[in-house]
Amino acid sequence: MAKLIYEFSEGNMSMRDLLGGKGANLAEMTRLGLPVPPGFTLTTVACHEYQQTHALSESLLQELDQALDHLSQMTHKQFNGTSQPLLVSVRSGAAISMPGMMDTILNIGLNDQTVTALATLTHNERFAYDSYRRLLAMFGNVVYGIEEATFDQVLTAAKQAHGYQSDLELTAADLKQIVTAFKAIYQQAGKGEFPQSPKDQLLAAINAVFESWNNHRAQVYRQQNHISESLGTAVNVQEMVFGNAGDRSGTGVAFTRNPATGEKKVFGEYLLNAQGEDVVAGIRTPQSIEVLQAEMPVIYDQLMTIAEKLENHYQDMQDLEFTIENGQLFLLQARDGKRTPYAAVKIAVDQVAEGLITKAQALLRVSPESVSAMLHPEFDPAVLAQQTPLTTGLPASPGAATGQAYFTAEDAKQAADNGTKVVLIRQDTSPEDIDGMIVSQAIVTSRGGMTSHAAVVARGMGATGVVGAHEITVDYAAKVAKVGDQVISEGDWVSVDGTSGELYLGQIKTTSAGVKGELSVLLDWAKDVAQMGVYTNADTPQDFQKALDFGADGIGLTRTEHMFFKPERLVQMRRLILAEDAQGRAEPLAQLLQMQQEDFYQLYKLAGDKEVTIRLLDPPLHEFLPHDEEEIQAVAQQIHLAPEKLRERTSALKELNPMLGHRGDRLAVTFPDIYQMQVKAIMKAVIRLHDEGLEVHPHIMIPLTDSRSEMAWVRQLVTDEIDTMVAESDLHLKYAVGTMMEMPRACVTADQVAEVSDFFSFGTNDLTQLTFGYSRDDVGSFMPEYIKQGILPADPFQTVDIEGVGALMEIAIEKGRQTKPTLPIGVCGEVGGDPASINFFNAIGITYVSCSPYRVPVARLAAAQAAL
Ligand code: ADP
Numbered sequence: 001m002a003k004l005i006y007e008f009s010e011g012n013m014s015m016r017d018l019l020g021g022k023g024a025n026l027a028e029m030t031r032l033g034l035p036v037p038p039g040f041t042l043t044t045v046a047c048h049e050y051q052q053t054h055a056l057s058e059s060l061l062q063e064l065d066q067a068l069d070h071l072s073q074m075t076h077k078q079f080n081g082t083s084q085p086l087l088v089s090v091r092s093g094a095a096i097s098m099p100g101m102m103d104t105i106l107n108i109g110l111n112d113q114t115v116t117a118l119a120t121l122t123h124n125e126r127f128a129y130d131s132y133r134r135l136l137a138m139f140g141n142v143v144y145g146i147e148e149a150t151f152d153q154v155l156t157a158a159k160q161a162h163g164y165q166s167d168l169e170l171t172a173a174d175l176k177q178i179v180t181a182f183k184a185i186y187q188q189a190g191k192g193e194f195p196q197s198p199k200d201q202l203l204a205a206i207n208a209v210f211e212s213w214n215n216h217r218a219q220v221y222r223q224q225n226h227i228s229e230s231l232g233t234a235v236n237v238q239e240m241v242f243g244n245a246g247d248r249s250g251t252g253v254a255f256t257r258n259p260a261t262g263e264k265k266v267f268g269e270y271l272l273n274a275q276g277e278d279v280v281a282g283i284r285t286p287q288s289i290e291v292l293q294a295e296m297p298v299i300y301d302q303l304m305t306i307a308e309k310l311e312n313h314y315q316d317m318q319d320l321e322f323t324i325e326n327g328q329l330f331l332l333q334a335r336d337g338k339r340t341p342y343a344a345v346k347i348a349v350d351q352v353a354e355g356l357i358t359k360a361q362a363l364l365r366v367s368p369e370s371v372s373a374m375l376h377p378e379f380d381p382a383v384l385a386q387q388t389p390l391t392t393g394l395p396a397s398p399g400a401a402t403g404q405a406y407f408t409a410e411d412a413k414q415a416a417d418n419g420t421k422v423v424l425i426r427q428d429t430s431p432e433d434i435d436g437m438i439v440s441q442a443i444v445t446s447r448g449g450m451t452s453h454a455a456v457v458a459r460g461m462g463a464t465g466v467v468g469a470h471e472i473t474v475d476y477a478a479k480v481a482k483v484g485d486q487v488i489s490e491g492d493w494v495s496v497d498g499t500s501g502e503l504y505l506g507q508i509k510t511t512s513a514g515v516k517g518e519l520s521v522l523l524d525w526a527k528d529v530a531q532m533g534v535y536t537n538a539d540t541p542q543d544f545q546k547a548l549d550f551g552a553d554g555i556g557l558t559r560t561e562h563m564f565f566k567p568e569r570l571v572q573m574r575r576l577i578l579a580e581d582a583q584g585r586a587e588p589l590a591q592l593l594q595m596q597q598e599d600f601y602q603l604y605k606l607a608g609d610k611e612v613t614i615r616l617l618d619p620p621l622h623e624f625l626p627h628d629e630e631e632i633q634a635v636a637q638q639i640h641l642a643p644e645k646l647r648e649r650t651s652a653l654k655e656l657n658p659m660l661g662h663r664g665d666r667l668a669v670t671f672p673d674i675y676q677m678q679v680k681a682i683m684k685a686v687i688r689l690h691d692e693g694l695e696v697h698p699h700i701m702i703p704l705t706d707s708r709s710e711m712a713w714v715r716q717l718v719t720d721e722i723d724t725m726v727a728e729s730d731l732h733l734k735y736a737v738g739t740m741m742e743m744p745r746a747c748v749t750a751d752q753v754a755e756v757s758d759f760f761s762f763g764t765n766d767l768t769q770l771t772f773g774y775s776r777d778d779v780g781s782f783m784p785e786y787i788k789q790g791i792l793p794a795d796p797f798q799t800v801d802i803e804g805v806g807a808l809m810e811i812a813i814e815k816g817r818q819t820k821p822t823l824p825i826g827v828c829g830e831v832g833g834d835p836a837s838i839n840f841f842n843a844i845g846i847t848y849v850s851c852s853p854y855r856v857p858v859a860r861l862a863a864a865q866a867a868l
């Protein structure tokens, strides 16, 4: 029979799956000799067993009795003991940390007898009853589902009645009354007496934690973070230590480095005379850890030493929970700390410099998507300089966000579902608010510190966060927030700067951030490691420049059609398409030639010795034509054509299925002069640059190829044009003419297609469209349902469909390289910038991916991770 309970001294950090993250780390810290109150862990296997029957098994109960006996021996305390009562916490902890998502109960073992025993023992009646009322509230909430607010109301009423500002002013007598009132809440809720037997309390708490695996907010969190439902949670039972035992006691959290900025300096917060979640719940605004240095220097030094030891041991930034009981320090938790994307990158790069981790480890520490978050906009400094902030709080999670104000998670969710950009403003947040927080651009709270729930969640999600902006008061009933006499009503625009902690009224313009500092260092390492190149899709020098700034290796796709949509060019394009004969086409072609030449010249010049892949015209011609009567009239006038004639031509070019119609290389076959013009423009640009001393090797790409013979035909057209141009100059030219691979037929005959292609580039948008038979412009009507129903694991236009589209790609790669073993093969669809897809592309031997400029840094990191 499998062992279902491990004492902390029996486990270690490698046993996460079995003991959960919290349990494994409590065991590891115990092993390291750190001051951890003793306890034991009920394993995730016990949780699985429980989920089958919703009851604790006989064997588990037996092991539990043994573990409790041993805990009694170690602590010299007993359940129900009248001189040395044993109190424990019951703490959930899954293999993957789920902050604030599961339930914890403190002070189990207190009852009407042991509370007096505790009072006598500690000479502190106030403390004993404070602990008891906390147990009653947590137990009532977690085990019986009585709303926390029901208990809070009693507490608030008591404070008001006595005119107290804070919980700390409550006396022992007050707390006794509150305990009585809390017990009455159990009665009113129909739950009967609060169970007096410590053992019954413990069993009920364990049951409740196992049940909590399936509560709503845990499910939402798992869904959001792609955590498997089948993991289960462990339960930790641990001797209590008391941060609420007086002024030489307290509770706090510390990060071994700053989780917002990554600065190498212990960052933490604590509250004296407080217990458990008081710091994180944001109920009282805590003190910075630096104050502890003055208040309790010995404890502070001990904490710093432990922080360093743990970071070196785990080789990563740690998030620690600690409690001080009467001047003695205890550690209650360690885990890898959540951090902002900025901090993640800085910490990883710093730790390499410190010799703590390798470059490869650093590259794996940062998620590619968080790189994308770092490229998110910042407020335009020029605009910001002219604004006065409404108020300032703590900069909990950097970024800049503008949105409409909402004050409850529910309202925020509803507004976001309707497409509104939401900023959630609250006094504080709790795990119940998770639905609304996920959809918010920014989260602002008036209470709580840098480690409050709101701050931790915002950082985890990469949302902008400002907390502890204490000038704000929120009136939930009236749906307004106030700062002095300034009012923010529901739906008002506000702007939040998570880097400075400032809140502004109205919308502020944002500018894009760049790749700089540590990110640039990390991405350089990525380049050294990656096997694939990362190119960009760019049609304009501006886009290309952006991509180059982001570290692109070249252009994998220039869509020349976009160049024809500028107004002065559209006219020529229309004249070209509508001309009656070759003579009528000559003039607009000459005009377009001039303009295209300049386009290509600019791109090549920017590229220097980097590759630029230019795709010849792809879309159906009718995309360039006017569609409604008004446009027809205007265009007719512009190009001096009779409206009837224009109407006739337009309807002749109209197609039922334009995306499967007269487009791509099919245009080359029917209107060869367009492709000839484009090649000529490329060559003129190349010759001009040659004269200026820059050697360019043009890469020309043919769209929509489906057979060898078709590719051979178009290739001939292209190379004839090149040869003619070369003959007229003194150029020794290297060039490549390749094909898009976007037709299933081309993929399965790739060995033949490769005979006449110098490279392949998968156009995954069209390939996916044609493999599934989904019109990519119309998938919106059913795709969401397919994903919701689990028919598709993900949108195949965003993450490559490995089984289908991926299989075709593998066939094409294998066959293509049968013909040409070193054939370069790229990917230039949307999925070229998707980390999961990039991992697959690396595995099947893709040479490079090409994606939009803003995805380039993401792809660079993903390509490195794929290679590691
Ligand atoms: P979470 O998973 O939400 O962080 P924890 O199990 O860590 O929940 O418990 C929350 C807090 O309760 C801890 O940060 C700690 O302050 C307090 N706590 C838990 N166990 C004990 C204990 N044995 N003694 C004192 N405080 C405890």
Ligand code: MG
Binding pocket: 321, 333
């Ligand atoms: Mg904790």
Ligand code: MG
Binding pocket: 703, 704, 742, 763, 765, 766
């Ligand atoms: Mg295509």
